[in-house]
Amino acid sequence: MGAQSASMQWGVTLLSAVYTIAFFVILAVVIANTDIIKENPILLLLLGTLTAGQQQIVNYFFGSSAGSKNNADRFATLANAVVEKPNPSPSVVAAITAAKKK
Secondary structure (H helix, E strand, C coil): CHHHHHHHHHHHHHHHHHHHHHHHHHHHHHHHCCHHHHHCCHHHHHHHHHHHHHHHHHHHHHCHHHHHHHHHHHHHHHHHHHHHCCCCCHHHHHHHHHHHHC
């Protein structure tokens, strides 16, 4: 399972890199040659679509997915504290209870 997860992450990273390069190439073409939009207005539509997709890539790597991983790591730390100390303090119990409610 670990190897599959690593290869999936590698694939996601590669696809994101290709998409980001395409986004900046189209953006550079539109900025460098504004007359191309008059000749080919579909490029503007493509740029808008790529912009929306680029936002999703940023959200994946730096947004909610990263936050979810941080929450999972924090919960694992709290769970390990409970395992190591059989009689946990009330603050640890409250933190675990609050994490389960989220």
